[in-house]
Amino acid sequence: MRDETVRLALPAAGDATERPISLAIVAMGGQGGGVLTDWIVQLAENHAWVAQSTSVPGVAQRTGATIYYIEAMPPLDGRKPILSLMPTPGDVDVVMAAEFMEAGRSILRGLVTPDRTTLIASNHRSFAIGEKIAPGNGIADKGAVTGAIGVAAKTEIIFDMNALATANGSVISAAMFGALAGAGVLPFSRESYLDVIRAGGKGAAASVRAFEAALDRVQSKSPEPATPPPPKAADNAPSPTAVDPRLAGLIARLTKELPEAVQAMSRAGLKKVVDFQDAAYGGEYLDILGKLHATDRSSGGASRNFAFTQAAAKYLANAMTYDDVIRVADLKTRSSRRARIEGELELSQDQVLQTTEFMHPRMEEVMGMLPASFGRWLGGRPRLLGWLDRRVNKGRRVRTYSLPWFLTLYVVGGLRGMRRGSLRHAVETAHRDEWLKAAAEAVQANYQLGVEILQCRRLVKGYSDTHSRGLSKFDKTLAAIKLVEQREDAADWARRLREAALKDSAGKELDGVIQTIRTFA
Numbered sequence: 001m002r003d004e005t006v007r008l009a010l011p012a013a014g015d016a017t018e019r020p021i022s023l024a025i026v027a028m029g030g031q032g033g034g035v036l037t038d039w040i041v042q043l044a045e046n047h048a049w050v051a052q053s054t055s056v057p058g059v060a061q062r063t064g065a066t067i068y069y070i071e072a073m074p075p076l077d078g079r080k081p082i083l084s085l086m087p088t089p090g091d092v093d094v095v096m097a098a099e100f101m102e103a104g105r106s107i108l109r110g111l112v113t114p115d116r117t118t119l120i121a122s123n124h125r126s127f128a129i130g131e132k133i134a135p136g137n138g139i140a141d142k143g144a145v146t147g148a149i150g151v152a153a154k155t156e157i158i159f160d161m162n163a164l165a166t167a168n169g170s171v172i173s174a175a176m177f178g179a180l181a182g183a184g185v186l187p188f189s190r191e192s193y194l195d196v197i198r199a200g201g202k203g204a205a206a207s208v209r210a211f212e213a214a215l216d217r218v219q220s221k222s223p224e225p226a227t228p229p230p231p232k233a234a235d236n237a238p239s240p241t242a243v244d245p246r247l248a249g250l251i252a253r254l255t256k257e258l259p260e261a262v263q264a265m266s267r268a269g270l271k272k273v274v275d276f277q278d279a280a281y282g283g284e285y286l287d288i289l290g291k292l293h294a295t296d297r298s299s300g301g302a303s304r305n306f307a308f309t310q311a312a313a314k315y316l317a318n319a320m321t322y323d324d325v326i327r328v329a330d331l332k333t334r335s336s337r338r339a340r341i342e343g344e345l346e347l348s349q350d351q352v353l354q355t356t357e358f359m360h361p362r363m364e365e366v367m368g369m370l371p372a373s374f375g376r377w378l379g380g381r382p383r384l385l386g387w388l389d390r391r392v393n394k395g396r397r398v399r400t401y402s403l404p405w406f407l408t409l410y411v412v413g414g415l416r417g418m419r420r421g422s423l424r425h426a427v428e429t430a431h432r433d434e435w436l437k438a439a440a441e442a443v444q445a446n447y448q449l450g451v452e453i454l455q456c457r458r459l460v461k462g463y464s465d466t467h468s469r470g471l472s473k474f475d476k477t478l479a480a481i482k483l484v485e486q487r488e489d490a491a492d493w494a495r496r497l498r499e500a501a502l503k504d505s506a507g508k509e510l511d512g513v514i515q516t517i518r519t520f521a
Contacts, residue, residue, distance in 0.1 A: 020073035021186065024087045024111050025176075026065045027098035028126060032173025035200075036096070037068040039177055042196050043188055044072035052083040065102050087111055094185050095153075097121035098161075098172050103149065112152045119153035120179045122161035122172060157183055157218055164217070170203070170210035178211035182218025190215065247274060250282050257290055259302075262309045269317030276321040277416055285320060288436070289313060295440045299447055308443050308451050312436075315457035319432045323463040324424050325365050330413030332357070332400055355400045362464060363389035368424030369415065375423030431471075438478060442485060452494035453481065459501050473501040473510055480514045483521035493517065 023040060027033025037053045044051035051072035071083040089110030095117055097103035103121035106112050112119050149156050161175035168174075174197070180186065181193045193215075197207045247270070254266050266289060274282040289312060293301075296308040321327075331337060342353055363385060367375050378385060398405050419425055435457065443450025459474040460467065477497045484493045497517075500509040 018076070020071040020081060020083055021094075022084070022087065022092050023070045023072075023094040023096065024092050024106065025068040025070070025096045025098075026102040026106055027068070027173070028065045028102075031098040032171045033066055033068050033098065036173040036176055037070060039173075039193075039196050040070050040180070040186075041072070042199070043186070043192060046192060046196065047074075047188060049074045050080050050083070052085075054085045056086075065099070065105075089113075090116070092117055094118045094120065094180070094183070096176050096180065098176065099126045100124065103158075107149070107152045112149075114152060114154055117153055118155040118157070118183050118185050119149060120157045120176060120183060121149075122176070123158050124160045124162040155183070159217065161214060164213055165210045168209040168213055169206040171207075174207040174210035175214040177207075178214030179218050181211070182215045247271065247279070247282070250274070250279060250286060253286060257286070258293060258309070259306055261305050262293070262313055265310050266313040269313045272317045273320050276327065277419065281320070281420070285317065289316060292316070292436065292440060295443060299443050299450070301447070304447060308439075308447065308454065311451050311454040312439075315454050316432075316436070319428070319435070319457055319460070322424075322428050323467065324419070324422075325361065325369055326413060326415050326419055328463060329409040330416065333406060333410045333413050338401070353401060357398050357400055358395060359398050360395045360464075361392060363392045365424075365464060366392055368427070369418075369422055371418075371421055372423045372426040379423075435478070438481075446485070446490055448491035449481075449485065449494055452491050452498065453478070456481075456494070456498050459498065469505060469507075473507055476507070476510060476514065477501050480517055483517050 025033050025036055027036070034055070037055070041051040041053050049072050051070060053068060053070045055066055055068045057066045067087070069085070069087050073081055073083075075081070090113050092111045092113075093116060095103070095106045095111050097106055097119070098121075100121060100123045103112075103119060106119075111117070149158065157179050161179065162172045165172045165175040177193060177197070181188075181190060193211065194208060197211060198204050200207065250270055251267060254270060255263060258266050269289075270282050270285055273285040289309070292312045293306070293309045296306055296312075299308070301308050338353065341355065345353070347353055366388075367378055367385070370378065398409075400406060400409065435453070439450050439453040442453050456474060456477050459477060460470045462470060477494075480497050481490070481494045484490045487493070493513075497510065497513050500513045501507065503509040
């Protein structure tokens with residue numbers, strides 16, 4: 001991939017041209033595609049050109065980007081031209097993509113052609129819904145797009161415009177406007193572009209900074225990437241516990257008891273566990289991890305860089321930080337979450353944020369919060385449980401930041417002190433211990449098989465129905481591994497089972513591998 005600036009042989013502003021200049025913009029919600037379109041139209045009209053824009057919205061955020069189309073040209077012999085409403089494959093001068101995969105989709109649509117099109121695209125990724133919901137790694141390969149761009153486009157201007165815009169306090173549309181100016185495909189001066197931005201008033205200063213940074217980058221062909229923004233804390237990331245003094249003693253213990261090769265992963269797991277519950281729970285994490293490391297060491301793990309302990313440090317932490325009602329309520333009421341949403345929406349001080357979320361709790365989730373003995377008692381009375389479920393198992397639209405709902409969620413999130421005595425915790429602990437026992441037994445006879453069993457924990461994630469489906473596939477996978485654990489290639493079969501389970505949510509791939517195993521087991 002390379003950055004390139006090419007001046008096309010276009011007429012000077014105000015001169016006549018026999019055909020309009022056509023531009024297609026593909027952008028997702030929140031990326032300012034409409035603003036960018038208005039800027040380009042205004043730029044053309046400021047020079048007495050005739051310009052027209054249309055848009056076709058996508059289905060939803062990140063399941064389909066909006067396509068904006070612009071045609072512009074000066075009047076010909078005093079007559080206004082008739083302009084097209086939609087881009088025609090093979091007849092587009094400029095394609096601007098606010099996300100890298102959208103550039104690839106533009107190529108597939110035939111909008112980018114090697115004899116005509118200048119492609120301006122940001123090479124950052126905003127993952128599509130299909131990529132996010134895949135049980136395993138569903139991220140599409142951007143390498144195919146990179147290769148196609150070099151063949152499909154006449155001129156390419158590719159860099160991380162999103163990072164550049166964020167570093168300058170603006171949004172990607174301003175950076176893309178600057179890249180368009182730098183490409184030279186429109187016969188207008190730098191000041192003409194800036195006049196359009198400044199006329200916008202609010203937020204113009206930041207937009208000007210992003211515009212000029214992008215323009216300078218294109219014109220200088222600078223190989224240095226834009227300064228990336230500081231990483232945003234995820235809602236479930238270890239928050240204040242990252243510097244909590246309660247962690248100091250636990251980290252000192254970790255450093256003393258575990259080898260250097262596993263300390264980075266173990267420290268991350270410890271912080272996650274303490275953030276989920278408390279320091280005592282972090283001590284339990286280190287107790288379990290220490291026993292697993294002892295098994296690893298006695299199984300020759302030193303010669304394998306303690307791969308078993310490294311996997312245990314990661315997946316044990318994930319198993320101990322399951323998503324329950326308390327966790328969900330806690331995350332939704334964290335100040336870091338609200339700050340992240342406000343930042344993404346670029347709210348000003350005079351604007352008020354309200355979110356409406358859809359919640360659909362099942363009686364199983366509610367029962368899981370109850371004390372273990374009472375929860376089991378209730379689970380043994382199906383008629384009563386069914387009566388309660390009919391009243392609880394309903395979809396609700398919750399205004400998270402309204403006072404009644406926020407207080408409700410805040411109180412539920414504060415019940416973490418009761419969690420370790422709950423039915424859900426008892427179930428999760430029993431399941432976790434059974435999994436770790438299977439891994440510890442396997443690693444003593446087949447080291448890699450033990451590691452593969454630990455990694456099967458990837459199958460269990462999410463909340464409610466998602467968690468149930470993942471847990472079902474996890475149990476099926478471990479049961480199938482039992483059928484092949486005496487074979488020399490048991491680790492390979494365990495890996496195949498796990499990868500098959502991650503491929504589709506329905507589990508058809510997994511069932512196929514299990515059926516194959518049963519033919520020879």
